[in-house]
Amino acid sequence: VQLQASGGGFVQAGSSLRLSCAATGRAYSNLAMAWFRQAPGGEREFVAAIWRRASSTYYADSARGRFTISTDSAWKTVFLQMSSLKPEDTAVYYCAADNAMHTATIRFRSAYKYWGQGTEVTVSS
Numbered sequence: 001v002q003l004q005a006s007g008g009g010f011v012q013a014g015s016s017l018r019l020s021c022a023a024t025g026r027a028y029s030n031l032a033m034a035w036f037r038q039a040p041g042g043e044r045e046f047v048a049a050i051w052r053r054a055s056s057t058y059y060a061d062s063a064r065g066r067f068t069i070s071t072d073s074a075w076k077t078v079f080l081q082m083s084s085l086k087p088e089d090t091a092v093y094y095c096a097a098d099n100a101m102h103t104a105t106i107r108f109r110s111a112y113k114y115w116g117q118g119t120e121v122t123v124s125s
Contacts, residue, residue: 014085019080021116031101033071035096036093051101067080090122096114
């Protein structure tokens with residue numbers, strides 16, 4: 001699986017932005033796709049995930065209520081719709097995927113085998 005993220009940019013606080021991540025390769029029934037982010041000087045942290053088998057979505061507390069993760073019907077593209085953006089959302093956003101996901105690990109970086117190259121989001125105050 002190869003992932004290509006896009007959609008980052010420079011926006012003002014309160015704005016919205018939609019990130020996309022196109023995936024190549026087969027989408028297995030146990031596929032999970034996720035977004036992580038890494039702020040300057042920080043660790044890569046979980047933002048949101050969507051799991052095909054469970055038809056469920058998962059969010060970090062910082063993202064819940066403002067961000068929405070979704071996929072196209074073929075599970076070839078994962079989106080992250082971000083609204084009410086804050087300066088603390090500034091980071092490089094990475095998409096990730098794995099074909100063997102488990103509920104207990106869906107929020108962990110180590111659970112994802114495939115990673116995109118990242119797209120930068122800068123939110124000015």
